[in-house]
Amino acid sequence: MVRLNQYPMKDMGLLGGTLKKSLRYGAVIAASTLAFGITVAPAAPAATAVKACLALDTGGVDDKSFNAAAWRGAQSTATASVTVKYLAAQSDADYAPNIKKLVDEKCSVIIGVGFLINSAIVDAAKANPGTKFAIVDQDGFDHGPNGDQYPGTALTNLKGLQFATNQSAFQAGYLAAGFSKTGKVATYGGLNIPPVTIFMDGFAKGVAYYNKVKGKKVVALGWDTVKKDGTFVGGFSDQAKALQISKNFEQQGADVIFPVAGGLGGATAGQSMTGHKSVTIWVDSDGYVQAPQYKSVLLTSVVKGVDTSVAGVIKDVAKGMFSSTGYLGTLANKGTYLASYHDLAKKVAARLQNEVRQLGIDIKSGKVKVS
Amino acid sequence: MKFFRKAVSTIALPGLAFLSALFVSGLLIAFSDPKVLKLAHSPFKFIGGAFAAAGKAYLALFEGAIFDPNLAHPNFFDGFYPLSETLVAASPLILTGLSVALAFRAGLFNIGAQGQFIFGAIGASVVGFKTTMPVGIHVIAAIVTAMVFAGLWGGFVGLLKAKTGAHEVIVTIMLNYVASYFLLWLLSTTPFLRKGRQDPIAPPVKESARLPHLAGPNLRVNLGIIIALAAAAGVWWLLNRSTWGFRFRAVGANAAAARTAGISVPLVTTLVMAIAGALAGLGGAVQILGSEYALTAGAGGTFGFDAITVALLGRANPIGTVFAALLFGGLRAGGLTMQANTDTPIDLILVIQALVVLFIAAPALVKAVFRIKQLKVGSGVVSKGWNG
Numbered sequence: 093m094v095r096l097n098q099y100p101m102k103d104m105g106l107l108g109g110t111l112k113k114s115l116r117y118g119a120v121i122a123a124s125t126l127a128f129g130i131t132v133a134p135a136a137p138a139a140t141a142v143k144a145c146l147a148l149d150t151g152g153v154d155d156k157s158f159n160a161a162a163w164r165g166a167q168s169t170a171t172a173s174v175t176v177k178y179l180a181a182q183s184d185a186d187y188a189p190n191i192k193k194l195v196d197e198k199c200s201v202i203i204g205v206g207f208l209i210n211s212a213i214v215d216a217a218k219a220n221p222g223t224k225f226a227i228v229d230q231d232g233f234d235h236g237p238n239g240d241q242y243p244g245t246a247l248t249n250l251k252g253l254q255f256a257t258n259q260s261a262f263q264a265g266y267l268a269a270g271f272s273k274t275g276k277v278a279t280y281g282g283l284n285i286p287p288v289t290i291f292m293d294g295f296a297k298g299v300a301y302y303n304k305v306k307g308k309k310v311v312a313l314g315w316d317t318v319k320k321d322g323t324f325v326g327g328f329s330d331q332a333k334a335l336q337i338s339k340n341f342e343q344q345g346a347d348v349i350f351p352v353a354g355g356l357g358g359a360t361a362g363q364s365m366t367g368h369k370s371v372t373i374w375v376d377s378d379g380y381v382q383a384p385q386y387k388s389v390l391l392t393s394v395v396k397g398v399d400t401s402v403a404g405v406i407k408d409v410a411k412g413m414f415s416s417t418g419y420l421g422t423l424a425n426k427g428t429y430l431a432s433y434h435d436l437a438k439k440v441a442a443r444l445q446n447e448v449r450q451l452g453i454d455i456k457s458g459k460v461k462v463s
Numbered sequence: 464m465k466f467f468r469k470a471v472s473t474i475a476l477p478g479l480a481f482l483s484a485l486f487v488s489g490l491l492i493a494f495s496d497p498k499v500l501k502l503a504h505s506p507f508k509f510i511g512g513a514f515a516a517a518g519k520a521y522l523a524l525f526e527g528a529i530f531d532p533n534l535a536h537p538n539f540f541d542g543f544y545p546l547s548e549t550l551v552a553a554s555p556l557i558l559t560g561l562s563v564a565l566a567f568r569a570g571l572f573n574i575g576a577q578g579q580f581i582f583g584a585i586g587a588s589v590v591g592f593k594t595t596m597p598v599g600i601h602v603i604a605a606i607v608t609a610m611v612f613a614g615l616w617g618g619f620v621g622l623l624k625a626k627t628g629a630h631e632v633i634v635t636i637m638l639n640y641v642a643s644y645f646l647l648w649l650l651s652t653t654p655f656l657r658k659g660r661q662d663p664i665a666p667p668v669k670e671s672a673r674l675p676h677l678a679g680p681n682l683r684v685n686l687g688i689i690i691a692l693a694a695a696a697g698v699w700w701l702l703n704r705s706t707w708g709f710r711f712r713a714v715g716a717n718a719a720a721a722r723t724a725g726i727s728v729p730l731v732t733t734l735v736m737a738i739a740g741a742l743a744g745l746g747g748a749v750q751i752l753g754s755e756y757a758l759t760a761g762a763g764g765t766f767g768f769d770a771i772t773v774a775l776l777g778r779a780n781p782i783g784t785v786f787a788a789l790l791f792g793g794l795r796a797g798g799l800t801m802q803a804n805t806d807t808p809i810d811l812i813l814v815i816q817a818l819v820v821l822f823i824a825a826p827a828l829v830k831a832v833f834r835i836k837q838l839k840v841g842s843g844v845v846s847k848g849w850n851g
Contacts, residue, residue, distance in 0.1 A: 150761060179803055182813075183764035185755060186799060188683075189548055193803040196534065207662045208759055238592075239667055239757075240658035284651055286661045326647060 144169065144406040145199035146178040147190050147213070149206035153180055156383070157328075157354035157376055158398045162205040162228060165399030169406040176406070187212040195220050201409040203402055204228065207287065211239075217250040224414050226251040226405045228398060229287045231418060248416050253401045255287075255421035258294030259455050260394045260428045261350075262462040263448055264373050265298020267430070268348040269310040270444040271371070271391060278313035278346035280323040280337050282353035291352040291375060291394060293317055294462055301451075301460070313346055325353050334359035342369045348391060351375060361386035371436065378431040391440075393431035397421050424456045477776060477783075479829050480822030481790070488815045489517035492807055520807045527800020528793035540678075545796055547684035551754050553792025554687035555580070558746030559770035560777060560784040561698050562617075562739040566631075567779035568702055569735040570715035575620060575635025576743040577767025578642030579613040583744025585646060586612035587751045588758035591668025593654070601671040602752060606690075609748035610741040616642070617740015618733055625729030631736065639767070647760050655758070665758035674753040687753035692785065694742060699781040701738075711735055743767065772820050791816060 146166055151159045159180075166176040177199075179190040187209045194202045195216060201224040204213040210230040217225040218234065225247075226232070232252030233244030268277040279295045281288040292315040299312040315322035325333050334356040341349055342363065349364070350373040351357040357379070361372040365388065372379075372386065374393035379386060401419055408414045421427015430452065433440050454460040493499050493513035502508040526533070528549050535542030559576045566573035586609035596604055620638065623629040649655050650663035657666045674686040702708040713721040714731045722728050746766060751758060773791055777783030798812030822829050829835075 177806075179799070180809055182795075182798075182809055184759050184761040185552070185750070185764055188754075189796070189799050190803075193799060197803065207660075208664065208761070211664075211667070211757065235659065237667065237670065239660070242659045244659075283647075283663065284661075285663060289661075326644065 141173040142175070142200045142406070142410045143198070144174060144176045144409065145194040145197070145202050146176070146402070147187065147194060147202060147204045147209055148178050148180045149187075149208055150181050150183060151206070151328075151354075153178060155355065158228065158396070159205055161377055161396075161398040162203065162402045165402035166203070166406060168399070169403050169410070174406065174410050184208060188215070191216045195223055200224065201226065201406060201414065203405060205398075205402075207285075213250065214247070217247045221249055224249050224251075224409055226253055226402075228253045228402070230254070232416075246416060251405060251414070251416050252418040253398075253405070253421070254418065255396050255398075255401075255428050256290075256423075256462075257394060257396050257421075257428045258290045258297070258462050259423045260430045261291045261294030262298035262301065262455060262460075263423075263430045263451050264350060264392065264394050265295040265300075265312065266302045266451055267298075267392065267440070267444065267448045268295070268350065268373065269299040269302035269308070269312075270306075270447065271440060272310055272346075272348050274345045274347045275309065276311045276313060276345040277348040277350070278323075278341035278344070279350040279352060280314045280325065280334075280341070281351075282325050282328040282356065284321065284324050288352050289315075289320070289322075291350075292322055293320075295350050295394075297462060313341055313344060325356060328354045328356060331356060331359045335363055338363045338370075339367075342367060346370060348373065350394070358383060358386065361389055364389035374431075380431065380434040387435055390434065391436050392433050395429050395431050397427045397429075401427055422456075423452055473778075473783075475835070476826055476829060477778075477787075477819075477823060479833055479835075481819050483822045483829060483832060484815050484818035485521070487818055488811060489513075489521070491811060491814060492517045492520045495808070495811075516805075520801050520805045520811075523801040523804040523807070524794070524797035526797070526804070528797035531800070541681060543678075544682055545800065547678060547682035548796035548799075549789065549793045550684045550688045551792075552795040553788045554685075554691045554753060555746040555750045555766050556769060556773055556788035556791055557688075557691035557785050558694055558749060559743045559766045560773035560788045561694055561781060562742035562746070563770045563774035564777060564779040564781060564784045565698055565702070565711075565742065566735055566739045567774060568715050569711040569731060570718060571621075571624075571732065571735055571739075572632045573617070573635060573736065573739045573743075574632055574771065575617060575638050575767070576739070576746075576770045577763055577765075578635065578639040579617045579740040579743035580747040580750075580767045581642040581646050581763045582616045582740075583609035583613040583747025584751045584758055584762045585649065585747075586610075586744065587672075587748035588665050588668060591672035591752060591756075592666040595669070596671060598671045601669070602674060605668070605672045605752055606745065606748045609744045609751075611744075613744020613747065614737045614741035617743065618737030620740075621733035621736025624736070625732045643763060646758075646763070650758065650760055657757075663760040667757045668752060672752060673756060674749065683754055685753040687749035690745065690749060691788075694745060695781045695785045698742070702781065707734070743770070746770075769816075772816065775820060776823055790819075 144166055146162055148159045151157060153159055153163050163178055170176050181187055181190055191202060191212050204227040207229045210227055213225055213227045214234050230252055232250045233246055235241045235244040277299060279292045281292050296312040296315040296317050299310055303310055323337055334353060338349055338360040347370045349360050349370050351360040352375050357374055364370045364372045371389050371391040373391050376396050378395055379390045379393045401421055423429060455462055493516045496516045499512040499516050502512045527545050529546050530542050531545050532542060534544050559580055562576045563573050587605045590605040590608045620631050620634045623634055624631050655665045657664055677684050710726045710731050713726055714728055718728050769791060773787045774784055776787035794812050794816060798809050801807045802809040
């Protein structure tokens with residue numbers, strides 16, 4: 093998942109709310125509140141053979157989304173001979189300086205987390221051929237100074253980590269269509285960008301596939317597979333808007349909702365819990381584990397293996413087997429998958445469970461095309 | 464001697480506020496370090512560990528903001544890479560700070576530097592990647608476009624205030640939302656999509672529209688800092704030496720008296736907001752053409768909001784604003800190194816910045832702490848109330 097910083101909203105809300113008698117105090121309060129959420133960076137062990145470094149985007153290490161997943165993956169590889177560290181960015185302007193810091197620190201491998209870091213990573217990879225790089229959610233190719241050369245040139249020290257999440261989202265769409273009592277299911281995204289819409293597209297096509305196979309007319313709200321447009325929050329931090337979208341979907345009769353907006357999924361799951369009208373499909377990680385407060389309404393999760401792929405890169409570097417060949421997470425290599433139904437397993441008909449399982453096998457074998 | 468005393472009294476408050484902020488932040492650094500907390504059983508070791516932790520963090524801050532000996536060989540000059548980063552971070556801040564400071568002096572609260580910055584960034588980016596022009600002219604065209612876009616955006620607020628009495632604080636805050644969502648929408652339209660990408664990132668500006676580097680390709684410091692300093696000199700001249708500047712200040716000091724004296728308050732209001740907008744827009748242009756080269760949804764960062772702090776710290780004075788912006792630029796650049804070298808969270812830099820402002824805004828506190836009886840406190844204009 094992608095998260096963009098929403099500074100203007102955050103800060104203006106505070107400033108607007110606290111401006112009272114004098115601007116001076118308003119500004120002080122705004123400046124002071126900027127300081128919330130201090131995180132204690134983990135202390136790195138003593139210098140060892142492999143040093144794996146993450147350059148995070150502005151979401152920060154606690155974003156409960158892909159930054160957190162990448163860091164979780166990196167931490168899982170830490171051993172006596174592998175140290176891990178991360179640098180967080182406060183704004184888009186920090187990416188290039190942060191990566192230079194990591195190069196100067198002689199990191200064995202530097203992994204950029206998030207598509208916005210791509211340019212900075214590509215530049216650094218070209219300037220430092222001796223250092224290994226990887227980038228999450230981008231192909232990692234050099235597309236020229238104007239970014240318009242396609243397919244572009246591969247770099248021998250940069251690996252792109254991408255995910256065919258439409259495969260698992262396709263399964264989720266089929267499952268949702270089969271699970272729905274009202275004949276309506278829904279999805280919405282944070283922003284209209286590929287790492288988000290690939291989920292929504294897969295979901296809607298999964299619903300369409302169910303209709304084709306079963307001769308049903310289940311409606312998928314929130315994404316038009318032809319127009320390539322749908323319902324979006326406009327960011328990844330507006331809980332109120334995500335909640336409003338979820339309520340609207342419920343009023344239209346949707347009883348399965350698949351939010352593709354990182355932590356905003358909590359708004360939808362919360363509505364599912366209070367309204368008892370819908371269930372939620374979690375995104376990115378297994379919500380049952382990462383957001384257990386919602387476990388009673390989580391039908392399943394469409395997992396994107398940012399953590400396992402990041403861990404894979406670091407392990408390869410440690411073994412001296414780093415390759416710049418792009419990684420594509422699929423159902424076949426478990427880079428993306430549909431999580432367990434957990435507590436809701438007894439509500440999903442055994443037949444439907446079998447069909448979803450078989451669908452996964454058919455997608456892997458290429459019998460069913462998801463795009 | 465008199466000059467010296469004046470200089471001391473001017474910088475004493477910000478200086479002492481900064482020292483106080485460093486002290487409190489040092490405590491935070493020490494207490495958030497698990498290694499220090501482990502020493503809690505022995506008071507002496509604990510204090511020593513705390514000093515060591517804070518000292519290490521501040522050393523990294525210095526190394527990240529001014530000079531890093533680790534980078535100084537084989538090429539000694541490269542050791543100044545951090546200083547270059549400080550200047551890169553300070554350039555847009557100087558310009559947005561000037562935008563806020565100028566408006567302050569005319570009695571206007573420009574909370575809209577963020578939106579104006581975004582419009583400047585949009586203008587610079589469009590000209591930068593869409594058009595083809597000879598080297599030199601391209602940069603100037605991009606900068607002028609940025610200033611016009613942002614000037615109109617800011618001037619619109621002044622016009623609204625002049626014609627309808629709409630309060631500029633509310634209007635600028637709201638227009639910040641409009642600007643950031645407009646940017647988000649713009650980045651989803653076809654002309655602003657980078658080929659082969661659908662992420663909200665515009666194509667990079669062409670080489671011919673980029674601001675030249677001042678100290679070789681390895682250091683990112685660029686013409687932007689010169690532009691920013693020139694703008695500061697220009698604003699100083701405008702405010703202190705020109706007739707219009709006198710009118711601005713007259714309106715800021717007492718709008719009713721200025722009107723009686725024959726100054727057109729609506730015209731001044733509109734003009735000041737337009738110039739303030741153009742300054743913030745110039746900041747956006749410097750950011751895009753000088754160091755980022757591409758428009759993104761987060762291109763605005765927090766430059767417009769930090770500008771309010773910078774202008775306050777600089778006492779709404781162009782020269783003070785430059786130094787305040789340099790300080791904040793240094794904190795930004797140094798903060799990244801502090802995070803990298805000592806695992807001190809980067810958020811702590813925000814704490815230091817907030818504490819500096821807190822101490823600045825509470826002169827009585829600084830006076831009490833340092834037992835100073837006479838200390839020149841703030842200029843009246845800055846602390847004027849909501850209905851000023």
